[in-house]
Structures are given as C-alpha cells and as structure tokens.
Amino acid sequence: MTLDGLLPELEVVRKDFPILERELAGGFPLVYLDSANTSQKPQVVIDAMVDHLEHHNANVARAMHQLGAESSAAFEEGRDKVAAFLGAPSRDEVVFTKNASEALNLVARVLPLGPGDNVVITEMEHHSNIVPWQLACERTGAELRWFGLNEDGTLDLSNADSLIDEHTRVVAFTWVSNMLGTINPVAELTKRAHAAGALVVVDASQAAPQLPIDLASMSPDSRPDFVAFTGHKVVGPTGIGVLWAREDLLNELPPFLGGGEMIETVTMERTTYAKAPHRFEAGTPPIVEAVGLGAAVDYLSHIGLADIHRHEQTITAYLLEGLASINGVTVLGPLDASQRGGAVAFEVDGVHPHDVAQLLDSRGIAVRAGHHCAKPAHKRFGVQASTRASSYLYTTPAEIDALVEGIGYTQKYFKVV
Amino acid sequence: MTVTSGMDLDALYQEIILDHYRNPLHQGLREPFEAEVHHVNPTCGDEITLRVHLGDGVIDDVSYDAEGCSISQAGASVMSDLVIGKSVDEAMAIHANFLELMQGKGKVVPDEEILEDGIAFAGVAKFPARVKCALLSWMAMKDAVSTALSEGEPHE
Numbered sequence: 252m253t254l255d256g257l258l259p260e261l262e263v264v265r266k267d268f269p270i271l272e273r274e275l276a277g278g279f280p281l282v283y284l285d286s287a288n289t290s291q292k293p294q295v296v297i298d299a300m301v302d303h304l305e306h307h308n309a310n311v312a313r314a315m316h317q318l319g320a321e322s323s324a325a326f327e328e329g330r331d332k333v334a335a336f337l338g339a340p341s342r343d344e345v346v347f348t349k350n351a352s353e354a355l356n357l358v359a360r361v362l363p364l365g366p367g368d369n370v371v372i373t374e375m376e377h378h379s380n381i382v383p384w385q386l387a388c389e390r391t392g393a394e395l396r397w398f399g400l401n402e403d404g405t406l407d408l409s410n411a412d413s414l415i416d417e418h419t420r421v422v423a424f425t426w427v428s429n430m431l432g433t434i435n436p437v438a439e440l441t442k443r444a445h446a447a448g449a450l451v452v453v454d455a456s457q458a459a460p461q462l463p464i465d466l467a468s469m470s471p472d473s474r475p476d477f478v479a480f481t482g483h484k485v486v487g488p489t490g491i492g493v494l495w496a497r498e499d500l501l502n503e504l505p506p507f508l509g510g511g512e513m514i515e516t517v518t519m520e521r522t523t524y525a526k527a528p529h530r531f532e533a534g535t536p537p538i539v540e541a542v543g544l545g546a547a548v549d550y551l552s553h554i555g556l557a558d559i560h561r562h563e564q565t566i567t568a569y570l571l572e573g574l575a576s577i578n579g580v581t582v583l584g585p586l587d588a589s590q591r592g593g594a595v596a597f598e599v600d601g602v603h604p605h606d607v608a609q610l611l612d613s614r615g616i617a618v619r620a621g622h623h624c625a626k627p628a629h630k631r632f633g634v635q636a637s638t639r640a641s642s643y644l645y646t647t648p649a650e651i652d653a654l655v656e657g658i659g660y661t662q663k664y665f666k667v668v
Numbered sequence: 669m670t671v672t673s674g675m676d677l678d679a680l681y682q683e684i685i686l687d688h689y690r691n692p693l694h695q696g697l698r699e700p701f702e703a704e705v706h707h708v709n710p711t712c713g714d715e716i717t718l719r720v721h722l723g724d725g726v727i728d729d730v731s732y733d734a735e736g737c738s739i740s741q742a743g744a745s746v747m748s749d750l751v752i753g754k755s756v757d758e759a760m761a762i763h764a765n766f767l768e769l770m771q772g773k774g775k776v777v778p779d780e781e782i783l784e785d786g787i788a789f790a791g792v793a794k795f796p797a798r799v800k801c802a803l804l805s806w807m808a809m810k811d812a813v814s815t816a817l818s819e820g821e822p823h824e
Contacts (some may be wrong), residue, residue, distance in 0.1 A: 276675050284818040360707035605712060605801065606681075622713040629713075635735045636713050664681070665738075 256565030267293040282343030287594035289639030299546035329541030336548035338465035352379040354479035354494035359383035366392035373398040404431040404584035420447040426458035430625040431584030432591035438473035451475040465554035487547030489542035501527030508533040563593040573655040594641035601667035610661040679791030688742035698731035703815035707808040718808040744805035
C-alpha cells in the first residue's frame with residue numbers, strides 16, 4: 252500500500268540499508284521499529300568508514316605525514332558537514348563528543364552556577380538531561396526546578412513565569428521527547444528564558460534525525476545557546492556526539508576535560524587553552540566516527556530533511572491509527588501526528604511491555620520495552636514501563652501492519668482478548 | 669502447521685509461569701518482618717519490595733509487592749512458595765540450584781524434587797535478556813535474609 256507523504260523512492264532508500272534484508276529466527280523478515288533507540292546505517296556510511304580505515308588512517312592534527320594530513324582533513328570535513336546539517340553560523344561551534352550524554356554533561360559541568368541560582372528542566376527529559384543537572388546543582392548549591400506535563404503529553408507552561416525568574420541561569424529541555432513524542436516549542440521557550448537572562452540548552456537527540464534544523468535562520472533571541480545530539484540516531488556510527496554552542500560562549504567557558512589537543516601551551520605551572528572547538532576535544536577524537544557521521548548527515552541532507560519529516564509524520568499517523576484500532580491499547584503522548592515525533596509509546600492492557608516486546612521479537616519485530624531512560628515521565632503517567640515503536644525514513648506501512656497484527660497475536664497469546 | 673512465531677515462545681511462557689503470573693501466591697506486604705529490601709532491575713525498571721520473617725532459623729514468611737513482566741512476577745510467586753517454611757540453609761540451597769539453572773544457558777536439567785514449579789523457568793535460561801527478570805525476586809530474598817540475620821530486630 253502507499254500513503255500520501257511517504258518518501259517517493261522508499262524502496263530505493265530501503266536498499267541503501269543492507270541490514271533491512273536480514274531474516275530472523277523462523278524466517279521472519281526484520282521489521283525494525285526501534286530507530287529512536289538507534290537508527291540503521293546506510294551503505295554509504297559503512298563504506299566511508301571502511302575507506303578511511305583502509306586508506307587514510309592516522310591520528311589527526313599531530314601526525315606530520317601525508318596520512319596524518321589526509322586523516323585531519325577527513326575529520327575536519329566531518330565537522331563541516333555537521334555544521335552544514337545544523338545550519339550552524341560557524342564551523343568552530345561544532346564540538347565532537349562521545350555521545351549526546353557527554354555533550355550535556357559537558358555543558359552542565361562548565362556553566363557557572365552557585366547558591367541562589369536555579370536551573371529549570373522538564374519532567375519529560377531523558378535521564379541524560381536530568382542527572383547532569385542534578386549533579387551540577389548538588390555540586391554548586393543551585394536549585395533544580397522543572398516544568399510538569401499536561402495530560403496530553405505537552406509541557407505545562409502555566410507556571411512558566413514563576414519557574415523561570417531572574418535567578419534562572421539555565422533552561423534545559425528536549426526538542427522532541429523520546430517517550431511521549433511531544434515536539435516542544437523551542438523558539439517560544441528560548442525567548443522566554445533569554446528574556447530572564449538564562450542560557451538555553453536543547454537536547455536534540457530525537458529532533459536531529461527527523462526535523463530540519465537551521466540555526467543560522469533562527470533569530471538570536473529565540474535560538475538556543477547549546478544544542479546536543481548523537482551520531483548513531485542520524486544514521487551515523489556510535490561513539491560520536493555533537494555539541495553545538497555559540498562561539499563566544501565556547502571560548503569563554505572553562506575547559507571540560509584536560510589533555511592533548513585542547514591546549515595552546517603547557518608548562519609545569521600552568522596551561523593556556525586552545526580556542527573552540529578543540530578547547531573541548533581533549534585526547535584523540537573519534538576520527539573514523541566523524542568521517543561516518545559526515546557521510547550520514549550528507550545522506551540525510553541528500554534525501555532532504557523536509558521530506559524525511561513528512562515521511563515520519565505520515566508513518567506516525569498510520570501507526571497511531573493502527574494502534575487506535577486495537578482494543579486495550581493506550582498511546583502515551585499527543586495523538587495528533589503533526590504535533591509529535593516518530594516514537595510512539597503505548598500500553599497493552601494486561602500484558603507487560605517486556606512480554607509485548609518478547610512476543611513481537613519472536614515475529615521479527617524489534618521494538619523497545621521499558622522506561623526508555625525516562626522514568627519520571629513514566630511515573631507522571633502512572634505507568635512503570637511502556638512499549639515503544641519508532642519509525643524512520645526506511646519504515647513502510649507494511650511494517651506498521653505487521654506490528655498491529657503482532658500486538659493482536661500478543662493479546663491472544665496472553666489471553667487478554 | 670502454521671508458523672506463528674520464530675522462537676520457542678512456549679518454552680519461555682510455560683503454562684505454569686502464566687498461571688503464577690495471573691494468580692500470584694503470597695503477594696502483598698505483611699507483618700511481622702525482620703528485614704525489608706527494595707530491588708530494581710535498572711535496565712528495564714522492574715521493581716520488588718520484599719520482606720522476610722524469620723523464626724528460629726526458619727523462613728516463616730516472605731511477602732512482597734512487585735511490579736514487572738510475567739517472568740519476574742511469576743518468579744516472585746514461585747520463589748516465595750518454595751522458601752516459606754524452609755530453613756535458611758535449605759532456602760539458600762534452593763536459591764543456588766535455581767541460579768545454576770538460570771545460568772545454564774538451557775543446558776542444565778532442572779530437578780523437580782528441589783525446584784517444584786521452578787522447573788518451568790528452565791526455558792527462560794535460553795533467553796539471556798530475561799534471566800534477570802526471573803532472578804530479581806530471588807536476589808531480593810537472599811538480600812533480605814542476610815539483612816535479617818545480621819540485624820535481626822522484628823518490626824511489628
């Protein structure tokens with residue numbers, strides 16, 4: 252079947268991802284609905300990494316030979332591609348980290364905070380945008396505050412004026428929720444935080460894969476100051492994440508990790524530091540991962556983020572419709588596909604999420620079950636765990652049909668229908 | 669025959685396990701008790717609060733409040749039914765036997781004399797991701813018993 256809004260060359264796109272040919276136990280074809288956890292990789296990313304390792308491998312910046320020059324150029328080209336992907340005003344604003352968690356920890360570690368200050372987060376954050384702030388507040392004596400959630404899975408902004416006050420130093424929130432799928436009003440919240448004199452940190456781990464992002468086109472008052480995402484969710488490799496931040500801030504803030512590459516000069520008494528981005532890239536960076544990430548974001552840009560976003564919305568609408576057709580299934584988060592991302596968490600009455608996932612897995616359908624590193628958000632909705640199906644640019648309506656059928660099979664197996 | 673799944677699901681979800689899941693034995697938190705523990709499976713969020721009441725080297729009661737999947741819920745039911753009324757030494761021997769079964773990757777033949785309904789978990793050992801579900805309540809029981817033995821004051 253076909254739906255308006257799917258990627259026009261979906262079958263060609265699927266051929267770019269070799270793993271989608273996988274057959275699983277019992278001869279079931281892989282139905283991969285766990286892309287919010289990690290995305291699959293196109294051949295072009297795999298090839299770019301293999302080519303680098305086979306022909307150009309050397310350390311970067313410090314190797315005085317031809318391979319060193321090639322490797323440095325390839326690594327820095329990865330940075331250029333990521334800068335273009337984000338529409339970053341400057342390439343020097345792109346810092347490579349290990350993952351999004353490290354990027355968020357970096358920010359929470361270096362921003363100056365003290366007693367009397369407060370940090371505002373939200374109840375729908377991934378643990379990686381909660382715990383670093385708890386640690387920062389414990390270390391500095393700052394107060395941690397958070398936005399609650401409305402019943403429909405959106406942020407409750409009714410008390411925004413009392414939460415964000417003149418003592419707020421940081422407002423940190425996710426662009427797209429990994430559990431509820433909610434798309435948060437980034438520009439509106441950022442404007443409000445900036446008006447109070449606070450800095451804004453956005454976790455774009457779920458947004459970067461599926462929303463077009465153009466930082467340069469955002470007006471400075473509504474543009475976040477820090478944006479973090481991870482490579483492996485944007486069809487790139489694991490082991491690399493990105494922190495984008497305003498260049499002036501990066502060059503003002505103290506370093507995070509000390510070591511090679513982040514220095515200007517070192518004596519036994521003191522050290523002066525390099526300018527961003529190298530200031531925040533101590534030690535040998537993830538070189539081949541940067542090459543892979545560059546190829547990945549190029550691939551997504553070639554397909555077109557606007558088209559990918561439309562595809563995701565179309566598949567998500569079809570998924571929500573399918574889930575609504577099953578008695579005893581409740582979706583957590585917004586029910587309007589245009590208001591949400593492509594990760595849909597749900598409950599099946601009488602069957603625990605682990606058991607749902609196990610039954611689906613036995614039919615080749617890969618979903619995630621558990622708290623999805625968002626325990627507070629689950630608690631808010633009175634559930635301990637959920638099952639989550641998440642699509643991406645290679646997902647087909649037939650795969651959603653397989654999921655819906657698999658849930659029906661699960662209900663019969665557990666005799667709840 | 670129609671293929672409905674590609675794995676030996678029925679080995680995992682034995683009828684005995686599903687029965688215990690639907691009608692768990694000994695659940696609820698009861699008094700008196702000498703120790704209460706709270707165990708969490710951090711990767712999936714399964715939780716159990718478990719109390720033990722010891723009398724003269726014997727486990728007089730195991731009571732619990734658990735949230736989780738069918739395997740972990742049935743595990744708590746089977747475990748409590750097996751160890752209530754046994755001496756601490758006997759209970760630890762059953763625990764060791766069950767642990768060996770779970771870590772046996774499906775190669776260990778369970779002893780029904782010792783494990784009774786617990787033999788139904790033999791199939792779980794073939795699903796490495798689920799072994800921790802089956803063991804959650806056992807680990808909590810062991811922890812509670814050793815806490816009770818070292819602290820020992822009854823809570824009424």
